[in-house]
Amino acid sequence: MISYIIRRLLYAIPILLGVNIITFALFFLVNTPDDMARMQLGAKRVTAEAITKWKQERGYDKPLLYNAGAAGPAKLTHTIFFEKSLRMFVFDFGRADDGRDIAREIRLRMGPSLAVAVPAFFVGLLVYITFALGFAFFRATYIDFWGVVICVAAMSISSMFYIIGGQYLIGKLWHLVPISGFSGGLDALRFIALPAAIGVIGSFGASTRLYRTFFLEEISKDYVRTARAKGLAETTVLFRHVLKNAMIPILTGVVVAIPFLFIGGLITESFFGIPGLGSYTIDAINSQDFAVVRSMVFIGSLLYIAGLLLTDISYTLVDPRVRLS
Amino acid sequence: MIAFQAVVLWTDWLVYLLVLVVGATTVYVRGREHLRAPWRRVAQSVSGMIGLVVLLVFVAAGLIDSLHFRPRLAMSDPNAKGAYAVEVLSVLDLVLEPLRTRREKTYSAPLATHLYAKETIELPDGGQAREYPRLKYGGAQLKDPERDWAGDIARTALGGVALGAVVWLLLGLPAVMVAARGSGAPFSQAWTRLWRGQTEVPWRAILSTLLVFCVLGGATVALAAQYHVLGTDKVGQDVLYQALKSIRTALVIGTLTTLVMLPFAIALGIAAGYFGGWVDDAIQYAYTTLNSIPGVLLIAAAVLMMQVYIDGHPELFPTAAQRADLRLLFLCIILGVTSWTGLCRLLRGEALKLKELEYIQAAHAFGVRHHRIITRHILPNVMYIVLITVVMEFSGLVLAEAVLSYVGVGVDPSMNSFGTMINNARLEMARDPMVWWSLAAAFVFMVTLVLAANLFADSVRDAFDPRVRMISPLTAKTRRREGVASRET
DSSP: OOEEEHHHHHHHHHHHHHHHHHHHHHIIISHHHHHHHHHHHOTOOOOOHHHHHHHHHTTTTOOOSOOOOSOOOOOHHHHHHHIIIGGGGGGGOOOOOOOOOOHHHHHHHHHHEEEEEEEHHHHHHHHHHHHHHHHHHHHSSSHHHHHHHHHHHHSSOHHHHHHHHHIIIIISSSSSOOOSSSOSSHHHHHHHHHHHHHHHHHTHHHHHHHHHHHHHHHHHHHHHHHHHTTTTOOHIIIIIHHHHHHHHHHHHHHHHHGGGTTTTOOHHHHHHTSSSHHHHHHHHTTTOOOOHHHHHHHHHHHHHHHHHHHHHHHHHHHOOOOOOE | OOEEEEEHHHHHHHHHHHHHHHHHHHHHHHHHHHHHHHHHHHHHOOOHHHHHHHHHHHHHHHHHOOEEEEEEEEOTTTTTTTOOSSSSEEEHHHHHHHHHHOOOOOOOOTTTTTTTEEEEETTTTTTTTEEOOOOSTTTTTOOSHHHHHHHHHHHHHHHHHHHHHHHHHHHHHHHHHHHHHTOOOHHHHHHHHHHHHHSOOOOHHHHHHHHHHHHHHHHHHHHTTTTTOOOOOOOSBHHHHHHHHHHHHHHHHHHHHHHHHHHHHHHHHHHHHHHHHHHHHEEEEEEHHHHHSHHHHHHHHHHHHHHHHHHHHHOOOSSSSHHHHHHHHHHHHHHHHHHHHHHHHHHHHHHHHTSSSSSHHHHHHHTTTTTIIIIIHHHHHHHHHHHHHHHHHHHHHHHHHHHHHHHHHSOOOSSOOOHHHHHHGGHHHHHGSSSHHHHHHHHHHHHHHHHHHHHHHHHHHHHHHHHSSTTTTTHEHHHHHHHHHHHOO
């Protein structure tokens, strides 16, 4: 098991390197730092000095891949690729355009993101599985039929409408919770409730319908027929046999998502003004802060790889047949 | 006759190509019974056919919006070499000419006769008053809006409904004839079957959907001649016009993205599964790496870079429409890059399974070349996965466009799209009284389109995927009916 995890972690290195090369190519090869400087500084008639100064401030004035002017190992290390891309492996993200340390910002913003995403995640999982199991229990009846109809309708609505509708109804019309914002401590509950609830409702349709398929697939298997033939009650069959076995496909989709709780819902956070990583990313995109976007791409892929590893490990926990080797 | 210069944008070419591909596939499938069978099952699904009808209406709007041209500028000397307008229009713009050109000053509510904001107006006696000014175009024919407004709206709408019903009768009758002839039964019997919903293809549902469209469309057309049916936005543009123009953007994103990524996904997926070894390793590495970058972030990074490039090379784009179009195409490509990995993995798995089967082993033994085995034996057997993925992906992409436009990395802000509509309308929610119609229009159009796409995609999946046939309650019902029918015969 441990050797498997270590091997998987080593396997992650070439992937992260690949991610780094892609982002490097996107940010520095498609457009030269000069282009970016010109775009950032705005005006068409920007002076050469201003560009040089802009590049110097951000450390973009070095050669891209190979510094012929330097001596020894500095030939490779005094380059943009090394300083801006490879340094990310030790979580050195440099500074954002407003001069703040990106790594520190990320640490600070992780809390609010998690505060919204974790409750939404667990409540959501509970709600979706409950409804899906319910639909499976009432399969081929009108309850099931209309349940699926509602799910399909719900998944046809853009998540933004759920957010806007929720904010309008609960925040503006009923004044139950503040429309947006965030604060620490217990007071945070008031700010978390609505975004978390909308997070749950937003993916209700797609998730419930998917889990329902998993349950029905499981129900049609032979061991379930055997269980019924033994004379077990339908509820026992569903809860003891079907639920447990359907957890395997459910886990596949769910565990991958766990690391992304850190980033939170990009859109949700930005709509509700929650100072988390999601709104940080959106703000960076809007202000065209390339350093932050680059860092978030790296963090995102790191989390994705962690999610894949978690999925594989969780398989061994729920399914004794799976052996990692 | 208007003089014009045809403009074919990049996405237009691809749209034409797509129409060609769909047409060719239809002709190809028609002649082959084994390919027609699953499509016949799609045609029997009630929800699927309703979805298809709705989709076709949207597609029609999108297609006539894909014929672009630049009108000739009016010149004093008709013989002079004409200059063409910088503005690129489409045939849909011609149809909607009144909607496009009748701009108000700012917000006005749906069907309103007055602006939504008070303004200082010079009274005839020299004084000033703050009141809601009349609209320039909306309900301008009314002498006394307070008295005549409701009656006029009702009259116009009723006329429109009647017109729609007449159109539906003219359209519906041929459909009934087709249904009647198809079963070879006498007309009256066929009519009864249709009325009771007993036809094989759910004609009754199709006709009902068409009736809803004709009635709503008729009323809208009649009202749109005098009013702004869905109101106007901040700069006074008709919201209905924006919503109709947004359809093409949504369709282009939903279809071209998959069209762009399809060749890569198919070629790489099959190659990885079929050849195995280092090819498999390399392709798996490529898609794991791409997959591990969160989609939104990769798109954001790519679009930001694209924007820098466009800003740096303004000489490459003669018109604003061309610039917006290139950005749309680029968005499709980058969305494709982030979304091909799923299909690629599915195809790899399927090819891995297929190559072990006996008929392919036999082909090997006969010395058939690799590319021939792939094109003759593997490709046709994985096409159902491709088809299901394409239709299932459509609605997700339409929804993704809205989110991306909100984040600011979607289509060009000057281009009409549901995302830009939502984005612009978002801040209007805070106004008091609220400006709700832009949002409502985007909501209704988007939900209709996505829901129709979802219904159609589900019926396609049910018909083509051998695994899910028993799971959907909707097909369970049709199966029961089929079972009854087979017992009767």
